[in-house]
Amino acid sequence: MARIFLFDVDNTLLNSGGAGSRGMNLAFHDLFGIDNGFEGVEFSGRTDSAIFRNGLLLHHIPDGDFPALLARFRTSYLRHLAHTLPETRGQVLPGVPVLLRSLSETPGVRLGLATGNFRRGAMMKLEHYGIRPFFRTGGFGEDSELRSEVVARAIRRLGGRPGGRNPVYVLGDTPIDVEAAKANGAVAVAVTTGTASADELVSAGADAVFPDLGDVASVLGVLLS
Numbered sequence: 001m002a003r004i005f006l007f008d009v010d011n012t013l014l015n016s017g018g019a020g021s022r023g024m025n026l027a028f029h030d031l032f033g034i035d036n037g038f039e040g041v042e043f044s045g046r047t048d049s050a051i052f053r054n055g056l057l058l059h060h061i062p063d064g065d066f067p068a069l070l071a072r073f074r075t076s077y078l079r080h081l082a083h084t085l086p087e088t089r090g091q092v093l094p095g096v097p098v099l100l101r102s103l104s105e106t107p108g109v110r111l112g113l114a115t116g117n118f119r120r121g122a123m124m125k126l127e128h129y130g131i132r133p134f135f136r137t138g139g140f141g142e143d144s145e146l147r148s149e150v151v152a153r154a155i156r157r158l159g160g161r162p163g164g165r166n167p168v169y170v171l172g173d174t175p176i177d178v179e180a181a182k183a184n185g186a187v188a189v190a191v192t193t194g195t196a197s198a199d200e201l202v203s204a205g206a207d208a209v210f211p212d213l214g215d216v217a218s219v220l221g222v223l224l225s
Helices: 019-032 048-058 066-087 096-104 119-128 147-157 175-183 198-204 216-223
Strands: 003-007 109-114 168-172 187-191 208-210
Touching (some): 003 147, 019 066, 019 119, 048 066, 066 119, 096 109, 096 216, 168 175, 175 187, 175 198, 187 198, 187 216, 198 208, 208 216
Parallel strands (some): 003 109, 003 168, 168 187, 187 208
C-alpha cells in the first residue's frame, strides 16, 4: 500500500529569504498603487488566495470579482517572483535534500506538496533551490483559501482519498498545517523552523515535532514506522 507524504514549502522545505512576500507586495502595488499592501497581514500557514483576500479587506478594496482579481494578482506576482528569488538570500533547510532522496528511493512512497503557494510559485521556489525534481503535483494556493481543502486536493492528486486506506503524512511548520492534516485523517509531522513553537504545534494536534528535518534518521523513523 502506497504511503503519501505531503510537504509544505515555506519554512518547512526552504526559506526564500522573503522573496515571496516581497513579490506579493510588488504585485499588490501593480494592481492598486499601494506600497507594502500586505503589512499587517498574517502569511504563516495561509494560502496565497487567502492572503490576497485579506489584503483586499485590509484596504477596503471590493472583492466582488475575486477570481478575476486573483488571476491578475497571480500573474503579476509570478513575474516579480522570478526577480526576487535571485535577489534575496534564502536556503534549503537542514536535512531536506537527504530526506527527500531517501523517501524518493523507498518503494511505495509518493511525494507531493501541500502548500499555500500558487502552484507555479511553489515550483519556481523549488527549482531555484534545486529540489524541484522530487515533486510533480500536490495541493496549491489557487485550489482553495482553506488549507484543509488544499491538503484534500493533494491527497486525491497523489491517488489517495482523505481518510482512506493509504497512509498520509503532512509535514509543515504551522498549527494550520497540523489542523489541515488532522481534518483529512493524516498524520501531522511538524517542525519548528517557522514561527510556531513546539508547544503550539503539539497543542494543535501534531503527532510528532522536530526542531527541523536535519535528524533524517529520526524523521524517517516516524515516517516509515
